[in-house]
Amino acid sequence: MNETVLKPGVECVDIALGERSYQIRIGSGLIGTDSSFDDLAVGQSALIVSNETVAPLYLKRLEAALGTLHSRVQNVVLPDGEAHKHWATLNQIFDKLLERQCDRKTVLYALGGGVVGDMTGFAAACYMRGVPFVQVPTTLLAQVDSSVGGKTGINHPLGKNMIGAFYQPLRVICDLDTLSTLPARELSAGMAEVIKYGPIADMTFFEWIEANIGDLMARDAKALALAVKRSCEIKAWVVGQDERESGLRAILNFGHTFGHAIEAGMGYGSWLHGEAVGCGMVMAGRLSHSLGLIDQEFLRRLESLIGKAGLPVVAPVLDARDNVGRYMDLMHVDKKAEGGAIRFVVIDGPGRARLQAVPDDLVAEVITRSCATP
């Protein structure tokens, strides 16, 4: 990696993946600063991929910064939302690249949240069998989650994220200014993934979040910078040991098995992913307590913190006649269930997690205790 002079106040996380290594830069005002991008080995042509919500806010700023680096900067603005994360939208990126005769040195910039990042990364992985791309995540969730791990892809009518690639960016630029325009619900949803890193890997970080949740929810740039940085570091540590998701990486799915059931059961888009994960962590925490792995006090702290982040702590009733049955059905079809008892990420004592098959009756009891009275 080149020696670079960073602006004061810019935090860095180096993701070490051999020849696919890259840097995450975290700070204020990075999108409009050409030095955020200027030491990357890139071609003359750039394509910014954004969506209808984010483009009016930040596209011009990014275009201006890239104008000094690329002789041709173009853009494609996609419709916003998970519902558009499919082949037809992805193909809008390919259409633009081919109409403008973009070559294999063209750099793609993903300017937006997780959906834009997933689709742009997958387009970059496939266009001419691979062109470089840079992530510019504009939501807290994308900054702490999609920044690390190289997962890209689209949905298929029969399953989420079923078609995709592991593909690493050249760099990730987390401009904290973008979080100032983030709707409150999305800030909370992103905070769910920040909180997650505490119980599964780092109790010092968990305690820091507890002490600073007020500043974080008030969008204090310094607090957010630290939260994003530490989240990326922890995720990088986990992913670095398991790039292709064969084992340890599963612990990043703490709260996700219950969460996926809530998302699917309520209809996608009704609960945000982070909201479902927040509530799912409460449920997975209770499961860990039922298994005797964590004490009541830690469970109380976890629930309290999730609540203070503006996230739901009471699970929704998915079926008034057979709520537990509906949850169990949804979790059994989830891709992580491999025949027999469902495997959950449980907290194996504060700051440590593991995958464990849990008997159905214990799971059922947690669902009953966690749901609102119908």
Add this chain to the structure above:
Amino acid sequence: MNETVLKPGVECVDIALGERSYQIRIGSGLIGTDSSFDDLAVGQSALIVSNETVAPLYLKRLEAALGTLHSRVQNVVLPDGEAHKHWATLNQIFDKLLERQCDRKTVLYALGGGVVGDMTGFAAACYMRGVPFVQVPTTLLAQVDSSVGGKTGINHPLGKNMIGAFYQPLRVICDLDTLSTLPARELSAGMAEVIKYGPIADMTFFEWIEANIGDLMARDAKALALAVKRSCEIKAWVVGQDERESGLRAILNFGHTFGHAIEAGMGYGSWLHGEAVGCGMVMAGRLSHSLGLIDQEFLRRLESLIGKAGLPVVAPVLDARDNVGRYMDLMHVDKKAEGGAIRFVVIDGPGRARLQAVPDDLVAEVITRSCATP
């Protein structure tokens, strides 16, 4: 790689790509032999991808062999031909995988020619971000060309092979019996790529082909086995030094710049790819001679061999009013032209090739001399 006991008469080429290494096996009757496949680490579920032409001939045989290895063997039969190498056909593979709830250990088997191989490989690269796949190429072209290199992908309305991935198979099984049912035109088309490896890399092989072209065209299994093996070895040697196509690998495109112009100018499907490459090698040979790189005698031998393989040696007129202009236009838009003079793969003395920018007037003269009189 496990120690395996091969059937007598089975030739092997080991493709060394670190953890992505694999073996090409070449011989008769391999499709119906379960030991062709049985030492691969695979899941319970298999999906054979084939097309309407090949499936009636070989699908049952492959299903029978795989039945002893996988508890569930399914198939999807695609329409035949380059015209179907696009997203909608690729999605038939994803539909089948998801309808049958295939997990990430499912093995895809590509049973067919280059189009089936390219689409199956790309589907394998993308399904759940990567599942294993095995190539079972049933055309000579696919056996000597797509067996090595890991190129997979689909066409876009604005360009061939524009969307794809580099993705390596677990193994390649070249069953020479499948060549007995190959139409004569396709045998010749495949032979163009076999012949190609001589002038660019191995004159001993070139002389062997000259001496054995009669047996090869008569589909003698022993001769074909050697031709396929040596072709794969040479391609592996080239690709091994340049997996991602940044330099040396370009020499594999000998004859392809003229060839692509012929294919596009005649309308895709009118000339087979190998036919266009055969004729393109005559033209690129003449260009090399014009540049003083090879003598008249070697050029004569090259043209004679291409003719004996049943390939066209006279180029088609693409435009009766401005034939040279039409060829030049088509070659300038070809992706390998990067501004200014077109770069051609030229023979830098028999058995050695390199990329070289050639002045337009020299190219024009070769086109004029090579084409049929309008």
